[in-house]
Amino acid sequence: MPIVKRFVEEGCMPVVPDQLTINRYLPGQGIPPHVDTHSSFTDEILSLSIGGGVNMDFRYIPSNSEGMKNKPCHYVVYLPPRSLCVMTGPARYEWSHGICPRMTDVVPNKNSTTGLQLLPREERVSFTFRKVRHGECWCRIATVCDSYKKSKVTSQEEKSSSASATMLDDRNAAKLEREHVLQVYDQIAEHFSVTRHKPWPQVLEERRLAAVSEMLRVLSIGGRGLIYVWAMEQQKGKKRSTYLKHNKTNSHDTQQDESLIAISKNLNFEEEQNTESNQRSIKASTSGASSLPVHVNRTEFVQQDMLVPWKLKTQKKKEGNCDKKGHYEKECRISYRCRGSKTPVNGPSLDAPQTTVLENDIKENYQNNSYKREPQTSGSDPVFHRFYHVFKQGELEALCSQLNVNIIKSYYDEGNWCIIFEKVS
Ligand SMILES: O=C(O)CCC(=O)C(=O)O
Ligand SMILES: [Fe+2]
Structure with missing residues (x-):
């Protein structure tokens, strides 16, 4: 070189x-x-x-x-x-x-x-x-230095350690981002290299807007993008999540519910009970200073912001499990990436809608159904808690409508809110 x-x-x-x-x-x-x-x-x-x-x-x-x-x-x-x-x-x-x-x-x-x-x-x-920096920057320039901002956040947090906020304010957001976005992605970067060294200054709406803007930046005018995000509204057969039951308020919702039922007919969610006690266990299980719930259940969300455990699987490919296209069933997360998708489509996107993949890829992945299976892990594999934001009905549309895009299609699909948009200028 x-x-x-x-x-x-x-x-x-x-x-x-x-x-x-x-x-x-x-x-x-x-x-x-x-x-x-x-x-x-x-x-x-x-x-x-x-x-x-x-x-x-x-x-x-x-x-x-x-x-x-x-x-x-x-x-x-x-x-x-x-x-x-x-x-x-x-x-x-x-x-x-x-x-x-x-x-x-x-x-x-x-x-x-x-x-x-x-x-x-x-x-x-x-x-x-x-040149990648190992450790923090010490310039101490308050307006521009993320290391300095982080250190300020930490010292403030130490002073008020009694804070028990489950809502994300700026201060919590910065800490959360450091622990459950930046540090996690540093560790698992080989699997998600696309997110490496991207700044994540805030995990609030502003940040989600920035993520969509970033997608727009790399598109030419007239170019199309697809965003898939996990929906608060979840339904398995006729069984609605508690959130969906409590938020069925008007005729539009009723119509929406019917489409949820139609869509979920083909779904084979893993068997699990959406009982009150199950939800209580979700609420009780929190991690770190962010006090966010740790998500343990695929079809229920108790709040929009949460931590989702992710096991860093040590590579153990199983012979004979590979389909014609070279996908390993039990390694769907990695194999999809290898096929050219920017990010895996199984599971929610990280905080912001960040999935930009071809629609065909998504259909194919869902048809394979391999997204339902967890990757094989060994007992000693580290578990990381990644921060996720789950979207409510209309939220993704509201986000995109702030930008220079034409929303071509907005729909609910298998527990996700989805938008196809076109860059206008
Ligand atoms: O295109 C350039 O010269 C600048 C690129 C840049 O600023 C960046 O990638 O951070
Ligand atoms: Fe730059």
Whole structure:
């Protein structure tokens, strides 16, 4: 890998990078202003431009009320084709960088009378090289540093350890995110590499909106996406979950119930009793400071936010269990990923709707029915508690309607709320 060695030789980075992100931008596409997560990567962030050049916007994020004291706080830097942009120090830690979604860029040109030139955008591929940080960032800049924000949260929590909130406020959300999203995904990243090193600043609605926006960002205009999320409304045959029973209030709901019945006819939920005592056991079983219930039952949800145990299975492929397409029945979570789905479709998506897979994949997976089976695990396999948010009727639609999308279809399917949408602009 001569290029990464050259980075070190030229003094761009002290050691060779170990992380690479490749982004492809078509004319008109960009990336929202952001600061690469402090705790995830070390100081130097290198962006190599291949194909077209682009204007990158750098904006200062004030760390106190004085801001930049009348100094400019927005610079546009043209990144020419085949150039390397090295972000380090304040440029990496205190300034956001982003690319405005435009078809053209105004760039410097010494030969023109105005000193400027309007350049049409071309397809650009950027290679962003980073070095993964082990441990926390110590810059202590309150406005931009996630490590600092986390440490503040922890010290506040220590002071008020009596807090027994089951609702997610900002403070709980940050801690929850650290323990049940970031740390878990660090451990199981090999199986879910797509989520690795993505910032999860909040696990509230704002975060769910950001997740859908992220899906939109990677779609071209007119491109379609499918979101599947677990529904609060669950039904097995004619047996409704307690939530569904209590929330059947108007004629629209009645209609909805009929469609639930129709859909669930084909379902073979694992046998389980939705009794009051079962629900009590769910409520009683909580984990960590977040005081969220641990989910132990497939068809009942007692509240929208919960922790779902996930066993990190040690690889033990069983000969002869593989179907024609190479799916291992008992390893459905991993085998589906191998087939090209971005995330497994069995089970709920993590916090936000994050499943972007082709509809055919989903149908096929459900037809296989292998989603019902738990992966084989050995007794010593670690168990992680992942944070999940389960959606109520209308919630996913309300979320998507805040964005620039056409909702093509919105429906209930086998315990999930589903939306097919099209990117408008
Ligand atoms: O495309 C680029 O040059 C920047 C990409 C970037 O900022 C990122 O992936 O975090
Ligand atoms: Fe970035």
